[in-house]
Amino acid sequence: MTDHIKPPKRYDVVVIGAGATGAGTARDCAMRGLKVLLVERLDFTAGATGRNHGLLHSGARYAVTDGESATECIKENMILRRIAAHCVEETGGLFVTLPEDSLDYQKTFVESCLRAGINAEVIDPAEALRLEPAVNPDIIGAVKVPDGAVDPFRLTTANALAARQNGADILTYHEVVDFIRSGNRICGVVLRDHHTGELTRVECDIVVNAAGIWGQRIVEMAGAKINMFPAKGALLIFGHRVNNVVINRCRKPADADILVPGDTISLIGTTSSRIPYDQIDNMTVTPEEVDVLLREGIKIAPSLAYTRILRAYAGVRPLIASDDDPSGRSISRGIVCLDHAVRDGIEGFVTISGGKLMTYRLMAEWAADMVCKKLGIEGKKCMTAEIPLPGSDSSDSKEAHSRKHHIIDMSTDQRAAEGRHGSLSSEIPTGDVDDALVCECEAVSVGEVNFAIDKLHVNNLINLRRRTRMGMGTCQGGLCACRAAAILGDRLNCQQKALYDLASFVNERWKGMKPVAWGQTLVEAQFTSWLYEGMCGLDRYQNNEQGNKQ
Template sequence: MDKTESTPHYDVIVIGAGATGAGTARDCAMRGLKVLLVERFDFTAGATGRNHGLLHSGARYAVTDHESAAECIRENMTLRKIASHCVEETGGLFVTLPDDDLGYQATFVESCHKAGINAEIIDPKDALRIEPAVNPDIIGAVKVPDGAVDPFRLTTANVIDAKRHGADILTYHEVTGLNMSQGRVTGVTLRDQRTGATRRMDADLVINTAGIWGHGICAMAGIKVNMFPAKGALLIFGHRVNNVVINRCRKPADADILVPGDTISLIGTTSSRVPYEECDNMEVTPQEVDILLREGCQIAPSLAYTRILRAYAGVRPLVAADNDPSGRSISRGIVCLDHATRDGVEGFITITGGKLMTYRLMAEWATDLACKKLGRTAECRTATTRLPGSETTDSDAPVSHGKRHIIELGADQKAALGRHGTMTADIEFADSNDALVCECEEVSVGEIRYAIRELHAHNLVNLRRRTRLGMGTCQGCLCACRAASILGNELGDRRQALTDLCSFLNERWKGMLPVAWGQTLVEAQFSSWLYQGVCGLDPKVLPAVRKADRTSAECDQMQQSVK
């Protein structure tokens, strides 16, 4: 178990493969540094995969946090170019409801303009024409350049580009310790979550991009960074209720943003302080569901009778600044810490705070600091170099515009093009690879195989994040066994794939449980019946779940059984 082996020397080890970690690995690699990106679970397993998927215009922060707002709008414009296959240019509205103060609108628009955000007051009637789902009783509306961004695709694209520039990637490797020598961080000790083996990795510099879990990474070096774990819960609806992002034009509060994304819409978020120990297993409470639904219906009344697919929650990695219990008045700003100057620990950087929208900027700051510390002088090119999937020979036309005209493609190929952009060229559709695994999201056998072979997908949850498998209305009910069968054959371990199937079904159920009524309960009952009845699937007779493949629901059960 404790076999320790020696390994190559890196310039930089990046800890945590959320958007920021993936972006930092990409930036470092593009500047010629030898990089290793390590992640204890899967890409986007933390806050990156648990948010709105909102391409913020920055308008939301304009009044309360000018700096964040200005950063947001700059990155917004950058991402539209470099990550066009991850971005949907939906536009956004800030609407004033009869109960809200219309006077806020003027302050809001003025602050937007100061931050460089193109905010335009429009007639509420026009707002209804732009977005028919919006509450018809609105008394004010402002148009802003919001959009939708797919955080899974965005992170994967950054990882792929990092690899193309020579970076090494290790998922399911947990940092169990920082290697220290004479007050200096010299690398990390990793545990392979699949085999249990540990090994040391040496580097001149370690960059901590572990989000809220960065608190624990710092503690390994005896450094205290007061993270502020602020939980945010969201609900996913069964179809695209709206095509334009709808925000409430008031000071940021619970459940005031409705974002369309792919086949669904999302309402969120709540905000509440949670103990650091609970960050690994966020559960959505009935109270949170009720708040989200009540407030959501104010923005778009049809939510009251729209099926809710699931509920989930993420943890914002805010750095505690004051004692605000809601976590809203503190800045979403970026915190970049050089622990040499702050704490006297050389070779260690933490980049945190910020948000999905500013992941690239955070990566740039961290890499700038890294280069400075390592005495390198390379320029940052991430703001102008398109990500894999968004490369196009036609210099300024984003892929998303061209793809709508490709009518000769099959549904599966069109869907794959939407997800992987120009990388779709690497997917095999010939022979029976065009057979659909996931009908809701039109994921084909070829796309599943591509994700397993090229995108670090080792289990069904990974496949979901890479392809949207099981994210649609059936919540994996019909596609999970098809995908498990392909996975079992591709990885050569069919029994383990069945264990993984159980794990995946538990993970889907976890999100359905808080909203298990109406059609969602029907779907859950059907799933239970299909898998436990027709298929006779019984986790008790299968191999144990590997730690690496455990869902949070299973971690939770294990904790309970330990208690």
């Protein structure tokens, strides 16, 4: 369900990359009245946005080492609670001191938090245990902070929807393969459609590079150079919600010191390791990373030792070397917004990078400010911190609120859908066949699948998983993927493509299970193999290259 643009079409701004930052920038620019095209080579959230903790940082994690980031975080934290209520879970957070860690750090930590404007309150360890029974009972210190959980998939989709509501066009599976130039000016992009291979030229006044770690290649394509330092972070997803409050370890940031609850699961992360730039598309989790995450995670919450691990995954933080130090020793962890006209003499080209999921809105604001300045547009104030995102809008949420009063009338599945889509869930068709359940683990109905196909840019099962949580539960798609593939095959009117897609989805689920394939996870993997290869014969569709040609 990609927007169809009829080339040649002109835009004010083309934004490259549909992670949170790119979608946020498209939304901000569109809300300021600019004609925007958002392009993405894969799917929304396919990069670092979809591969992190989903932690609504209070900023406390950064308070000691990076006061500036901490201040930005707490401000954005408060803004997201307002504008993205349906993506946020107000769980609260704890910073706990383990017997092996020093309590001295707690004092520095609390002072730094207060300085950054973060409400950090020292509490009795017994009180912490009452707030969060999963925490290690041997803790010797605890601090309460306003951490929470945020769903990056929903947040990005909501930003993309808002951009579209404000007139933006969106093209997923379209990669920028070249720039259109006129002298030293970038005046458009050449896009390749990943499904058809077709090339399209799109002209514009400004290109915003919000491609995350892939942004280095975009800058190189434009004829300049930036030095990015990919830092890989690995995480483990547990099979159920172990904790209801975010648990951080109160020590200098290190491996596996944050346990975050999110929807039906909990996440432990992360590791941090520098990887060569040519490895950024090769995110496999090593046995060593799994061992570290598990060993350290068990210290925070002992029950993780016997909790099923659903899968492991890794993302890449896009860190940028400061311009005055290309060696990379001095890395900026803050937001980097580059006007390449000033920096490299290339007109019409802006890069927004660095930062973190928590500051995506602020990054978007900086980028949109720079776009407006370069276009000579004045008096267009940024409104993204005031106006709620689709799904969290007040007009609709009144209805949602009144529905909650009659919650007994709603099925479990409808409630799950409301949790996922906020006020937009009223658009999900219900009744008759639409109520049939596709994904039992996450309670996704036929209606919700159809809603996602119609409204949320869904072309394949991975898209559908990111929009609805289909296949994210304990069966990891074993039962639901085939049902969803059948619906997609009918709706997209291409059965063979849907079968190739199904095989590739089953394989994608396995890639995350493989690093943790023991116990129940191996049982599930063997079960999935029996069903899809043994019973269905889907191994005949494993070559996805052919699938793309279909």
